[in-house]
Amino acid sequence: MIRQQKHFLPGKYIRVIAACLIAIAFLFPLYISWNTSLLTKQNLFTYPPHLLPNWDFDNYIRAWHMGAWLMYFGNSLFITLTTLAIALTTSVLAAYALSMLHFKGREWLFFAILFVLMVPAEALLIPNYIILNMMHLINTYWAQILPYGASAFGVFLLRQVFLSIPSSYWDAARLDGAGHMRFLWSIALPMARPTLYTIGLYISIGAWNSFMWPLMVTSSPNVQPIEVEVSRLMISNSVDWRRLSAIGVFATIPLVIVFLVLQKYIIQGISRGEGIQG
């Protein structure tokens, strides 16, 4: 045993060092963005690259004045929160009906929801554009919200939770005079809280980070999310890299904060396979 331990020690350090190098590799691109955003002009075009910031916050001030960032942030926030509210509500109601109520065709309707997960999203792009065009919703917030108004995976996960509630709870609640809505609000939802957080988080991150769909269905900056405006500046190829990096940093920071605070639920979500939507 002693010999084995002695033999094992250097291995342990190599493992920690290798793991740290991997962590650094994953954080490094984020650092580069932050570093570039704080360089002076002379230090931007140098070889080898300048890897320590000059603390030139002027880039941030100039980047801030380059666009109506508050408006784009506001757009992203409105789209995200509205999608979240609608999708969570529809999922909760549907999951409740598919687990706590008993009616003919329940299993069939559940499979009709599950089937949604099997439809490849890319087949729906063009038809959905045409549908929204017929509804005169192109170039509005709603074009970016309504297609995500129901979450099949949300229904699936919430139904699993509701099915695990012992039937004696419902019997007791009914004896006390509670109806279904009361039971859902006071008993079922509190019991499903971790799952709600997970689903909510994935709907929100998906909505905030969505890019292709807003790019397709909007053309006016007034309703576009921040990602689309950032891509426009990027592609115009006319913006100083330091300012572009500053923009990248302030578009990324809200998500980094959300991640650090709610990491537990994000990891739970991935382990359950929720990331499919992302």
Add this chain to the structure above:
Amino acid sequence: MLNISRVRVGTSTSGTPAKTSPKDGWRAFLLLLPAFAFVFIFVYLPAGMSLVLGFFHYHLAGVDTTFGGLTDFKEALTYPVFWIAVRNTLYYALLMIPTTLIGAVLIAFLIQKQTRIYAIIRTAVLLPYITPVIATTISWLWMFNPQYGVLNAFLGLFHIPPSQWLLSPAMAMPSVALYSLWHNLGFAVVIVLAALGNVPKPVMEAAAIEGCNSWQRFWKILLPFLSPTLFFLVIITSITTFQAFSQVYALSGGLGGPEYATTTLLLLLYQTAFQYFHFSYAATMAIFLVLIILIFTLIQNWLAKRWVFYD
């Protein structure tokens, strides 16, 4: 922790009497209506439309829609860029799937210990996954810069000649894959970590006592245990790579270049529909994309029957 491959889509496990009542029927109708309204309008209806759209010449602005038969399919099949896009999409998937699997397994093994330092490292590995793609490609575009970028500087340390990265037709797609790997690998690592947590300890201990070295334990015991998870990862990775759009768009300046080297099917679909306004042609491409995904999934399922071990 739950794993999608282990979740059973079973019928009710709750003990409520499974009697159907007309009152419940009405309630259920009201509760299901909102979700099904969205699902019908934005999933079922467009899914049906996608099947027929390719046969018509659809115009957005009032011009009559005419029946085009198979002309759009023919046009797609004889358009050289379409085939380049098919090839690029498959190439991208082939770059991503093995690297994601091997990378995820290696990193998960390295950082699976439940101590504080490894918890911090796990956070770092997963962090890129939730960052917005467009905002973080800014950083990578600068890192890929052939003259001033940090990647060539890094290669220079080892006296490796600089690469043109995104500017070279040969390196452009691997460069995009490198970005995607950075962005998505954390997701795969977390999935493998969850599966590793489910491997029964006694089995590993018994194997160690029986004299299996760690190499044998990995190949003979852990890998079979992990195989359903790895199969799940292959499917998820292929779906996400076939859907890759944002990173390709951002890293190629919206063009899919140089020389069509990063034009994936979805990017071509976007350009066809929203830059050339040829909607039915784009819908035809979507059908081909779905067919490719279908064939890929069937092949994967066939392979899985031979390789995946279910307990």
